Amino acid sequence: MASDTLPAAAAEERRPADRLEAVPVRHWGRWVAAVLAILSGIGLIGSLAKNQNLHWDVIGHYLFARLVFEGLFTTLWLTVASMVLGLALGTVVAVMRLSPNPVLYAVSSLFVWAFRGTPLLVQIIFWGYCGALYKHVMIGIPFTHITFFETETNSLVSGSVAALLALGLNEAAYASEIVRAGIQSVDEGQAEAAHSLGMSPTLTMRRIVLPQAMRVIIPPMGNETINMLKTTALVSVIGAKDLMSNIQAVYAQNYQIIPMLVVASLWYLLLVTLLSIPQSRLERRYGRGASRNGHVSPLQRMLAGTALRLPVRGSGPNHQKG
Amino acid sequence: MGTPMVHAEGVRKSFGRLEVLQGIDLTVERGQVCCLLGPSGSGKSTFLRCINHLEKLDGGRLSVDGALVGYREHGGRLHELREKEVAERRREIGMVFQRFNLFPHMTAIENVMEAPVRVAGVSKAEARADAQRLLDRVGLGDKAANYPSQLSGGQQQRVAIARALAMKPKLMLFDEPTSALDPELVGDVLDVMRQLAADGMTMVVVTHEIGFAREVGDTAVFMDGGVVVEAGDPRQVLVDPRQERTKAFLSKVL
Numbered sequence: 001m002a003s004d005t006l007p008a009a010a011a012e013e014r015r016p017a018d019r020l021e022a023v024p025v026r027h028w029g030r031w032v033a034a035v036l037a038i039l040s041g042i043g044l045i046g047s048l049a050k051n052q053n054l055h056w057d058v059i060g061h062y063l064f065a066r067l068v069f070e071g072l073f074t075t076l077w078l079t080v081a082s083m084v085l086g087l088a089l090g091t092v093v094a095v096m097r098l099s100p101n102p103v104l105y106a107v108s109s110l111f112v113w114a115f116r117g118t119p120l121l122v123q124i125i126f127w128g129y130c131g132a133l134y135k136h137v138m139i140g141i142p143f144t145h146i147t148f149f150e151t152e153t154n155s156l157v158s159g160s161v162a163a164l165l166a167l168g169l170n171e172a173a174y175a176s177e178i179v180r181a182g183i184q185s186v187d188e189g190q191a192e193a194a195h196s197l198g199m200s201p202t203l204t205m206r207r208i209v210l211p212q213a214m215r216v217i218i219p220p221m222g223n224e225t226i227n228m229l230k231t232t233a234l235v236s237v238i239g240a241k242d243l244m245s246n247i248q249a250v251y252a253q254n255y256q257i258i259p260m261l262v263v264a265s266l267w268y269l270l271l272v273t274l275l276s277i278p279q280s281r282l283e284r285r286y287g288r289g290a291s292r293n294g295h296v297s298p299l300q301r302m303l304a305g306t307a308l309r310l311p312v313r314g315s316g317p318n319h320q321k322g
Numbered sequence: 323m324g325t326p327m328v329h330a331e332g333v334r335k336s337f338g339r340l341e342v343l344q345g346i347d348l349t350v351e352r353g354q355v356c357c358l359l360g361p362s363g364s365g366k367s368t369f370l371r372c373i374n375h376l377e378k379l380d381g382g383r384l385s386v387d388g389a390l391v392g393y394r395e396h397g398g399r400l401h402e403l404r405e406k407e408v409a410e411r412r413r414e415i416g417m418v419f420q421r422f423n424l425f426p427h428m429t430a431i432e433n434v435m436e437a438p439v440r441v442a443g444v445s446k447a448e449a450r451a452d453a454q455r456l457l458d459r460v461g462l463g464d465k466a467a468n469y470p471s472q473l474s475g476g477q478q479q480r481v482a483i484a485r486a487l488a489m490k491p492k493l494m495l496f497d498e499p500t501s502a503l504d505p506e507l508v509g510d511v512l513d514v515m516r517q518l519a520a521d522g523m524t525m526v527v528v529t530h531e532i533g534f535a536r537e538v539g540d541t542a543v544f545m546d547g548g549v550v551v552e553a554g555d556p557r558q559v560l561v562d563p564r565q566e567r568t569k570a571f572l573s574k575v576l
């Protein structure tokens with residue numbers, strides 16, 4: 001139909017397709033921008049390197065100091081433990097929020113409301129000083145004298161435990177919303193199919209819904225983890241001996257605030273970079289079956305760009321009809 | 323013939339104010355194929371979903387193989403079953419959906435193995451061998467390692483049938499199994515269902531495939547507006563219907 005309506009002149013000029021050369025758009029603007037960016041980068045680094053006030057000797061001296069490594073260790077385990085606590089508790093809260101049971105729904109909503117509604121800094125200080133609120137912690141039956149366990153609050157909730165509770169519980173409130181969005185992104189037909197096979201609601205959630213929800217959950221949780229790594233710096237207000245606490249302890253004595261903050265920043269940057277690696281692994285793991293051609297990284301796509309443009313193999317539905 | 327496989331008496335179901343099923347009576351004997359037909363919105367899917375308790379009844383009685391669906395009769399009263407007991411009963415009823423609903427994060431064979439391994443407690447090796455046999459049976463033995471996204475619609479639906487069969491059900495429910503498929507893929511799926519019927523499976527099939535209903539069905543049930551308008555031998559109901567509403571519907575789809 002198209003060939004009928006094509007003007008005769010245009011039809012004459014058409015060459016055989018294999019002799020046509022495709023000329024990509026030339027992006028001159030990109031080259032100009034790149035040169036400008038590199039020049040200003042060099043300028044900035046040069047001026048920083050020559051700046052006496054930055055005290056490169058102090059930075060070099062503290063970059064690998066024992067105190068810094070100890071703080072780094074605390075920061076790392078605090079991040080990991082808070083995220084594990086947050087994700088585990090957040091998943092429970094998310095499932096409760098989606099439950100038809102009104103009590104579970106109310107309890108979980110209250111939890112999210114309280115922990116998202118107050119500043120994290122307040123929560124950290126609260127847990128740090130909760131010994132002032134309750135001197136003793138005991139587990140027993142209320143309004144009776146039966147107790148199973150009793151101890152002093154301050155011995156139970158040390159600085160790092162307080163930090164973990166504050167960060168973990170706060171994270172759980174946010175994670176629960178991420179997990180809930182993930183669960184809701186899974187088509188209802190999936191749960192129905194599982195139920196029709198005799199799978200219980202719990203089994204359906206664990207085997208069918210959550211693994212599919214992971215695809216939606218992982219990217220924002222990756223964000224949360226990176227955020228958490230840096231947010232641990234806040235627990236320095238209760239002296240939890242994390243990287244930032246230890247850095248502060250040093251500059252409180254030597255007044256080298258800027259150099260010490262550079263030390264801290266360099267380490268945070270390195271850790272954040274390292275944390276991004278497991279994320280892409282996880283994404284690949286839970287992305288199984290999501291696309292027809294399997295996983296292709298941006299680099300692979302770039303390298304294979306030319307090959308992909310050729311009609312190599314037909315993998316469409318019609319191809320398999322036998 | 324003993325207890326019928328499916329027995330419905332006055333089944334009612336409402337969504338809010340809308341009464342979708344207004345008293346359905348229906349019997350499907352063992353080894354029979356019952357085809358449900360009717361215009362869109364007449365309640366066919368809803369009734370099918372009631373049979374394996376994906377929807378709760380609001381009234382009437384519905385039993386599968388002599389056991390009430392979703393309830394236990396005890397001391398003259400009906401007691402609602404717990405989720406676990408409902409799940410237990412669903413194992414014996416296979417269901418195939420219009421939109422396949424395969425688990426996209428599992429390969430074809432993993433889809434088929436999932437319920438036998440996790441629900442029936444069959445060993446993985448045994449389940450895998452069974453699943454491979456089932457895939458062979460639906461003509462997809464060579465696609466075992468493919469993910470659903472790498473299969474055509476017709477192939478996905480055949481995997482879905484194999485998945486339902488893996489639990490060795492005594493009753494199979496089909497909700498418009500071919501209406502999401504390209505015309506040239508419909509035949510493969512209908513062939514598998516035809517074979518299943520020939521092997522003696524009891525089936526309830528919601529379909530718009532009049533030819534299939536006429537050829538394979540033992541009974542045809544025409545529903546409209548939440549009631550059964552006409553039921554009987556498909557060669558009569560679908561060829562020479564008595565009711566005006568059936569005639570009008572058939573003239574539209576044929």
Ligand SMILES: Nc1ncnc2c1ncn2[C@@H]1O[C@H](COP(=O)(O)OP(=O)(O)OP(=O)(O)O)[C@@H](O)[C@H]1O
Nearest residue numbers: 337338340342360361362363364365366367368369
């Ligand atoms: N979960 C629900 N909530 C509210 N209304 C519903 C729900 N499910 C179905 N309905 C309504 O019930 C009526 C019957 O729906 P049903 O899906 O059983 O029709 P059907 O006969 O299967 O139609 P089709 O041929 O289009 O699949 C429709 O009017 C539909 O809108």
Ligand SMILES: [Mg+2]
Nearest residue numbers: 366367368498
């Ligand atoms: Mg329907």
